[in-house]
Amino acid sequence: MDVELEPRTFRVTRQDLVAYAAASGDHNPIHQDDDVARSVGLPGVVAHGMYTMALAARYVEEWVGGTGRVAALGAKFTKPVPVPLDGAAVEIAGVCRQQGDERVVTLTVTCNGEQVLGRFKATLRA
Amino acid sequence: MPIDQSLVGRSFPPTRPYAVSREKIQQFVTATGGEYDDGPAPATFPIVVAFQAMNDFLEAEQVDLFRIVHGEQRFSYRRAIEPGDVLRATLTVASLRQIGGADIVGTSSLITDESGAEVCTGTATIVHRGES
Numbered sequence: 001m002d003v004e005l006e007p008r009t010f011r012v013t014r015q016d017l018v019a020y021a022a023a024s025g026d027h028n029p030i031h032q033d034d035d036v037a038r039s040v041g042l043p044g045v046v047a048h049g050m051y052t053m054a055l056a057a058r059y060v061e062e063w064v065g066g067t068g069r070v071a072a073l074g075a076k077f078t079k080p081v082p083v084p085l086d087g088a089a090v091e092i093a094g095v096c097r098q099q100g101d102e103r104v105v106t107l108t109v110t111c112n113g114e115q116v117l118g119r120f121k122a123t124l125r126a
Numbered sequence: 127m128p129i130d131q132s133l134v135g136r137s138f139p140p141t142r143p144y145a146v147s148r149e150k151i152q153q154f155v156t157a158t159g160g161e162y163d164d165g166p167a168p169a170t171f172p173i174v175v176a177f178q179a180m181n182d183f184l185e186a187e188q189v190d191l192f193r194i195v196h197g198e199q200r201f202s203y204r205r206a207i208e209p210g211d212v213l214r215a216t217l218t219v220a221s222l223r224q225i226g227g228a229d230i231v232g233t234s235s236l237i238t239d240e241s242g243a244e245v246c247t248g249t250a251t252i253v254h255r256g257e258s
């Protein structure tokens with residue numbers, strides 16, 4: 001039986017990206033510097049793809065009641081998440097389905113109405 | 127400059143040992159807006175080690191990080207990561223193709239603990255846009 005997860009909205013600010021760069025070691029300047037981001041064809045500073053995936057994983061782990069219960073996780077980064085000076089909003093909704101012995105959560109992750117993660121899937125431990 | 131096709135199948139040396147602590151997990155959780163409960167690390171935490179392997183690979187191949195965009199990421203976990211784990215990642219180049227002046231690089235990073243046992247594997251697709 002399918003279980004729908006309550007949709008949530010996550011705010012992302014440039015300070016979050018600075019904190020995430022320090023925590024993850026990913027200091028790619030496209031996540032900090034508008035000029036560098038524009039030089040490679042981006043609209044300006046964008047969130048780390050892994051930042052958005054971390055929010056999506058957090059959404060699943062908070063729903064399931066804790067960390068350490070995911071057996072597999074994956075997604076495509078289909079569009080960048082632009083983070084202007086006043087921040088961005090990432091909206092996440094999901095469905096959990098029983099598939100054999102496993103529970104599989106699929107998510108819809110959007111920013112400004114565009115899908116930013118494609119085919120997000122988390123398989124939960126039995 | 128395109129990335130050298132002969133890299134496919136090559137493994138790079140393991141990253142230096144990374145000691146997982148409550149403080150490191152806390153920093154990661156806080157940066158992603160969560161609250162740490164002293165439990166296992168969140169599901170995307172192993173990117174910290176996988177990214178180190180990716181950085182070493184890019185440096186070895188003299189690829190600029192700012193020309194890299196992440197296309198896809200997957201993890202499969204043998205077990206949860208806990209404070210006290212000491213992890214290393216070994217990156218292998220799985221595939222390489224060129225599309226419209228961009229290199230599409232598929233990598234697989236095996237993350238092991240101090241005993242050498244697999245903790246998880248991260249597979250990533252990265253897109254490298256050369257200088258135009």
